[in-house]
Amino acid sequence: MSEALYKKLGLVNTREMFKKAMEGKYAIPAYNFNNMEQLQAIVGACAESGSPVIIQVSSGARKYANQTLLRYMAEGAVQMVRNDLKSNIPICLHLDHGDTFELCKSCIETGFSSVMIDGSAHPYEENIALTKKVVEFAHPFDVTVEGELGVLAGIEDDVKAEQHTYTDPKQVEDFVKRTGVDSLAISIGTSHGAYKFKPGQPVPPLRFDILKEIEKKLPGFPIVLHGASSVPQEYVEMVNKFGGAMKGAVGVPEEQLREAAKSAVCKINIDSDGRLVVTGVIRKVFAEKPAEFDPRKYLGPARDELKKLLVHKNQNVLGSAGRA
Ligand code: G3H
Ligand code: 13P
Ligand code: ZN
Numbered sequence: 001m002s003e004a005l006y007k008k009l010g011l012v013n014t015r016e017m018f019k020k021a022m023e024g025k026y027a028i029p030a031y032n033f034n035n036m037e038q039l040q041a042i043v044g045a046c047a048e049s050g051s052p053v054i055i056q057v058s059s060g061a062r063k064y065a066n067q068t069l070l071r072y073m074a075e076g077a078v079q080m081v082r083n084d085l086k087s088n089i090p091i092c093l094h095l096d097h098g099d100t101f102e103l104c105k106s107c108i109e110t111g112f113s114s115v116m117i118d119g120s121a122h123p124y125e126e127n128i129a130l131t132k133k134v135v136e137f138a139h140p141f142d143v144t145v146e147g148e149l150g151v152l153a154g155i156e157d158d159v160k161a162e163q164h165t166y167t168d169p170k171q172v173e174d175f176v177k178r179t180g181v182d183s184l185a186i187s188i189g190t191s192h193g194a195y196k197f198k199p200g201q202p203v204p205p206l207r208f209d210i211l212k213e214i215e216k217k218l219p220g221f222p223i224v225l226h227g228a229s230s231v232p233q234e235y236v237e238m239v240n241k242f243g244g245a246m247k248g249a250v251g252v253p254e255e256q257l258r259e260a261a262k263s264a265v266c267k268i269n270i271d272s273d274g275r276l277v278v279t280g281v282i283r284k285v286f287a288e289k290p291a292e293f294d295p296r297k298y299l300g301p302a303r304d305e306l307k308k309l310l311v312h313k314n315q316n317v318l319g320s321a322g323r324a
Contacts, residue, residue, distance in 0.1 A: 020323065028318070030267050043055070057096060095115040152226055184223055
């Protein structure tokens with residue numbers, strides 16, 4: 001086993017987290033971050049609620065904030081959680097939707113403890129070859145790897161898919177066996193972004209039948225649910241009330257996420273909800289205090305509201321609170 005940088009930083013991979021989540025029938029929150037305030041809210045909420053957490057960096061986040069800076073922020077967040085918040089929650093730093101071997105390698109070498117290689121846009125055999133190559137590089141460093149089978153509708157890695165391609169349960173066993181991945185992201189009806197379903201119409205239930213088939217083929221294997229923001233309507237209304245235009249934004253009902261968290265789904269990815277809250281609160285402050293020009297006066301309240309929402313998710317949706 002090569003020396004893994006992430007261990008020196010106080011980070012953990014997903015293996016133990018997922019094992020406990022599977023046994024305890026809850027899901028680990030995987031929250032995306034791009035800046036300091038989001039990261040403070042995420043680790044603050046998880047320390048307060050005693051939840052293990054996966055903090056994840058997307059390609060967009062790398063372009064926006066710089067991979068090196070984000071990784072040092074993660075290291076700083078671990079220090080803050082241990083020293084100032086006096087909390088011992090496990091923290092995993094994960095690459096979200098990595099699309100090349102080189103990117104995954106670079107994240108592993110700079111201290112990430114987990115990577116996703118998303119080869120879902122490639123033909124099956126190419127997805128296997130790419131994923132296997134990443135696993136073979138990652139495992140000697142004890143870095144865990146998430147693969148993906150099936151395509152979510154919406155925008156994924158700058159690739160826009162009009163239609164879902166649901167994960168084919170017949171492929172999952174072969175994929176996991178041949179690649180050696182530690183977890184598998186599946187497509188069962190969620191999508192990325194804030195507009196997941198047709199507005200004004202009943203939300204179609206997620207395809208729990210497909211999930212059950214997958215569980216039968218891969219007993220005890222950790223499954224990942226992307227596109228799992230619930231798009232709380234109070235924040236959509238806040239955005240719209242204060243000059244925004246997000247009519248028709250709809251997410252996955254919390255009840256369905258609760259059900260998923262009790263199944264083999266061990267990791268639930270949430271990004272859009274964080275964006276929504278931050279945007280709503282900033283719009284409100286700008287509308288109510290037009291003379292305000294100190295970023296701390298609008299980023300601070302946005303951060304506090306985001307933290308509140310994430311505590312709620314950990315406690316009432318994912319069931320991860322108190323499991324650290
Ligand atoms: O999976 C998609 C995430 O929401 C990240 O999106 O690349 O715009 O940061 P992003
Ligand atoms: P949302 O857009 O539903 O928050 O999904 C985020 C995600 O899947 C990140 O990988
Ligand atoms: Zn995703």
